[in-house]
Amino acid sequence: DAGITQSPRHKVTETGTPVTLRCHQTENHRYMYWYRQDPGHGLRLIHYSYGVKDTDKGEVSDGYSVSRSKTEDFLLTLESATSSQTSVYFCAIMDNHRGGNEQFFGPGTRLTVL
Amino acid sequence: QKEVEQNSGPLSVPEGAIASLNCTYSDRGSQSFFWYRQYSGKSPELIMFIYSNGDKEDGRFTAQLNKASQYVSLLIRDSQPSDSATYLCAVSRVNTGTASKLTFGTGTRLQVTL
Numbered sequence: 001d002a003g004i005t006q007s008p009r010h011k012v013t014e015t016g017t018p019v020t021l022r023c024h025q026t027e028n029h030r031y032m033y034w035y036r037q038d039p040g041h042g043l044r045l046i047h048y049s050y051g052v053k054d055t056d057k058g059e060v061s062d063g064y065s066v067s068r069s070k071t072e073d074f075l076l077t078l079e080s081a082t083s084s085q086t087s088v089y090f091c092a093i094m095d096n097h098r099g100g101n102e103q104f105f106g107p108g109t110r111l112t113v114l
Numbered sequence: 115q116k117e118v119e120q121n122s123g124p125l126s127v128p129e130g131a132i133a134s135l136n137c138t139y140s141d142r143g144s145q146s147f148f149w150y151r152q153y154s155g156k157s158p159e160l161i162m163f164i165y166s167n168g169d170k171e172d173g174r175f176t177a178q179l180n181k182a183s184q185y186v187s188l189l190i191r192d193s194q195p196s197d198s199a200t201y202l203c204a205v206s207r208v209n210t211g212t213a214s215k216l217t218f219g220t221g222t223r224l225q226v227t228l
Contacts (some may be wrong), residue, residue, distance in 0.1 A: 031213055042202065042220040043158070050213045058215065092155055094214055100165075101146055101206060101214035105157040 003027045004106035006091050012112045019078040023091030023107050025071075028063065031094035032074040034058075034066065036087040043090065049074055081113045117141060120219035128227050130145050131169070133190040135222050137203030146214065147179055147186045150202040158202055162188060165196065193226045200224070 003026035013019050023032060034046040045058030047066040055066050056101075063085060066078045078085055091106040116138075118139045127133045136176075146165050150158035162177040164170045165187065170177045176189040190197055200221040206214040 009213060033215075040220065043204075043216075043218040045215055045217075048213060048215065056213075059217075096212075100163070102148070102160055102163055103214070103216060104160060105150075108157050114221070 001102045002087045006106040023074045029093040033092040123223040135188040140168045141160045144205040146206040148204040149188045160173035
């Protein structure tokens with residue numbers, strides 16, 4: 001357990017509505033990530049953060065935005081949810097306290113867009 | 115060609131046998147290699163990481179890396195029914211404490227039979 005929580009754990013929403021997922025960590029890690037996992041595609045990086053207010057795009061960033069106003073929280077927002085964004089979303093932190101770059105995942109959020 | 119390729123399986127091995135899971139990658143600049151275990155409905159759990167050519171052992175797990183041939187493998191000795199899960203291979207272009215973006219394979223499902 002890397003001290004990562006995600007909320008909500010499950011959400012059902014309708015097409016066109018905004019959705020915000022929250023990732024919270026308690027161990028002061030600098031790097032945080034959002035991935036989505038879909039059958040046949042595996043885990044794909046959406047956005048990541050390398051510090052407060054410092055974020056960058058990943059492989060599948062279209063339709064998503066992120067914000068990090070404090071070290072412990074990394075928010076993922078779907079401005080206008082679409083059915084193609086139905087997925088399981090995982091937050092991860094990179095533990096580089098020992099100089100490596102291992103990533104550890106939160107419990108996930110299952111999002112269904114109707 | 116996918117960047118990280120794994121046989122989807124299922125790979126079926128009897129209890130007590132050695133399970134051998136393989137992963138190939140296309141980016142010759144890859145520096146870090148990870149194996150995650152994922153039980154159905156759960157988040158990925160890091161079980162091994164390797165940064166240098168050769169073997170790395172941790173308990174019943176051995177990771178093997180061959181950068182020249184661009185493959186990484188995971189051996190599980192004395193396989194147990196609790197090892198039944200999907201194993202995800204991931205690679206990164208960095209091996210230091212900077213922002214590391216993981217590219218995942220789609221996973222190999224392992225079944226350990228009694």
